[in-house]
Amino acid sequence: DTAVSQTPKYLVTQMGNDKSIKCEQNLGHDTMYWYKQDSKKFLKIMFSYNNKELIINETVPNRFSPKSPDKAHLNLHINSLELGDSAVYFCASSQVQPSGELFFGEGSRLTVL
Amino acid sequence: AQSVTQPDIHITVSEGASLELRCNYSYGATPYLFWYVQSPGQGLQLLLKYFSGDTLVQGIKGFEAEFKRSQSSFNLRKPSVHWSDAAEYFCAVNRDDKIIFGKGTRLHILP
Numbered sequence: 001d002t003a004v005s006q007t008p009k010y011l012v013t014q015m016g017n018d019k020s021i022k023c024e025q026n027l028g029h030d031t032m033y034w035y036k037q038d039s040k041k042f043l044k045i046m047f048s049y050n051n052k053e054l055i056i057n058e059t060v061p062n063r064f065s066p067k068s069p070d071k072a073h074l075n076l077h078i079n080s081l082e083l084g085d086s087a088v089y090f091c092a093s094s095q096v097q098p099s100g101e102l103f104f105g106e107g108s109r110l111t112v113l
Numbered sequence: 114a115q116s117v118t119q120p121d122i123h124i125t126v127s128e129g130a131s132l133e134l135r136c137n138y139s140y141g142a143t144p145y146l147f148w149y150v151q152s153p154g155q156g157l158q159l160l161l162k163y164f165s166g167d168t169l170v171q172g173i174k175g176f177e178a179e180f181k182r183s184q185s186s187f188n189l190r191k192p193s194v195h196w197s198d199a200a201e202y203f204c205a206v207n208r209d210d211k212i213i214f215g216k217g218t219r220l221h222i223l224p
Contacts, residue, residue, distance in 0.1 A: 001217055018206055033212075040217070041151075041215070041217045041219075042214075042216050042217070043203065043214040044210065044214075045211055055210075056210075056211060088139075090156055090157070092156075092157075101147070101162060102157070102159070103159075103214055104156030104157045105156050105157055106154075106155055106156045107154075
């Protein structure tokens with residue numbers, strides 16, 4: 001069983017479209033995250049949810065909207081996609097704050113044309 | 114403010130040689146420090162972590178790291194690398210309950 005799973009693994013879409021990425025963890029963790037990894041491999045935190053409550057919201061455009069229907073799921077919806085949104089988006093989870101050991105999904109590579 | 118610095122973007126070592134990847138942090142409080150590895154097309158996997166106590170930390174896959182407060186460093190070491198160690202390595206610090214990553218070091222292994 002995959003601990004943190006993301007779907008889809010690849011998305012290719014046109015500018016202006018809307019897309020969603022889903023994430024599920026079966027580790028029983030309370031906290032989930034979205035990270036963005038750009039073409040230079042730089043990882044930047046976007047959002048964090050603890051037990052369905054948003055606790056970290058970095059400076060991310062309003063076009064990005066996370067949703068956590070329950071503590072095992074964290075989805076990311078992106079409106080009006082732009083070229084600069086092309087990246088790999090990683091979902092992660094952790095159990096204990098502030099130790100924050102993260103367990104990552106395999107990533108979702110988004111390409112905006 | 115940059116919390117974690119990995120000064121080497123690329124490192125190339127021969128298989129069987131020793132390895133040291135550098136990491137410096139800037140954080141006033143006692144840091145929680147991590148090293149993660151990312152193989153191509155994969156997510157990140159935790160190699161080891163430091164919270165407190167013994168400053169030499171053992172991790173998976175034969176890696177270790179040493180926390181040196183006086184140098185604000187947390188360098189990753191391995192005595193003998195294998196071709197399968199070729200990957201991207203990230204140092205990270207827990208700052209304000211957020212895991213902040215360095216920009217990574219790409220490790221290349223020569224046969």
